[in-house]
Amino acid sequence: MKLAIFTLVQHSCKKQQYYGYAPYVNEMNLWGNYVDELIVVGIKKPSNKVEGIDTAYHHKKLTFVPVPNFNILGLASVFKTLFKVPYIFVKCVQVMHQADHIHLRCPANVSLVACFAQIFFPNKKKSTKYAGNWDPKSNQPWTYRLQQAILRNTFLTRNMQVLVYGEWPNETKNIQPFISATYYEDEKIPFKPKNYKQTLSFVFAGALVVGKRPLLTIQIIESLHKKGISVILHMYGDGPLMPELQDYVKKNSLETVVFLYGNQDKSVVKDTLMDAHFNILPSKSEGWPKAVAEGMFFGCIPIATPVSCVGWMLGEGTRGILIAPEVETAVSQIVTALHSADLNRMAQEALTWSQHYTFNRLEADIKRVLEGTYSY
DSSP states (O other): OEEEEEEEEEEEEETTEEEEEHHHHHHHHHHHTTOSEEEEEEEEOSSOOOOTTEEEOOOSSEEEEEOOOOOOSSHHHHHHHHHHHHHHHHHHHHHHHHOSEEEEEESSHHHHHHHHHGGGOTTSEEEEEEOSOOOTTSOOOHHHHHHHHHHHOTTTTTTEEEEESSOOTTOOTTEEEOOOOOSOGGGOOOOOOOOTTSOEEEEEESOOSGGGOHHHHHHHHHHHHHTTOOEEEEEEOOOTTHHHHHHHHHHTTOTTTEEEEESOOHHHHHHHHHHOSEEEEOOSOOSSOHHHHHHHHTTOEEEEOOOTTHHHHTGGGTSSEEOOSSHHHHHHHHHHHHHHSOHHHHHHHHHHHHTTSOHHHHHHHHHHHHHTOOOO
16 A cells, blocks of 8 residues: 655655654654555755654655645745645645555645645545644634635545544544554553642643743642642743743742753653653643643643643543633632542543553554544
């Protein structure tokens, strides 16, 4: 089988190997296990530099087809896009003609063009992984809305399975829940009750960007600390907000409460999660919040805002604490849970749910998608 993938992920080449953003490439390597050939249509990095977050494709027969990046943020960009889109469209059609299975990675500009190109191949097996927020009530760019509208249309997407995060009511028959993985089957650990009367350990793992709300996270912990609750926050990740967060911690004398470690090896974060009580991520928006699922895998109670599929992941509050994106309300919701919830039961339910979605299961699901037999 020849699998064609259409993605906005930027790629670089080193010693005849192609590299891209590790979480994406790691999943695509699983898809590659079940096909004879991979054709990847994506963006080539201008610098061709392999970054620390990048990893290599493992497939022995891989062809990379570079297409130009584009956006419509400004008049000059719109003008350039008018020339780029027809070229990308032709490339998509050429590759789709060669492929046995067409796979789109949405939402993205390249995949938006591919959404239109795939209409001309109604008899080919197709799938789309929509890695963003599928919530129809959420506020999203019109280009994302357009992709969702095309993907929901069963006439325009004949022979396609659309894989989305979470379960959503009143969807078309081609929309299927599809859950990403955190760890492998052999990494499962049995549930161990924790002492919630001792110092409460919180973990934040994510990019230090506005969308992840790391400052709000610190302020929540600060407020709990001021209320006399013994807490500690371990923050993993880096980004443009790091200097601001460091300054806030210093100015508010939180050096013994909040620890900013920057980017760390996955094993370091894993060890911290195994001992922590809570995993906190008050994001503005998410597709699949991998950091939340990783904490749940080890019985770490998730604390998160109910965006995208997060409410579904947390069982609407039965296996985690849903909070509002505002300090006083969020703290009140956490304190209420500390006083009234059966926290060990909540932690055990979080662990059981997350450990159901291993890479082993993901691989089996991918195989069924490629066979056209997948059903959640």
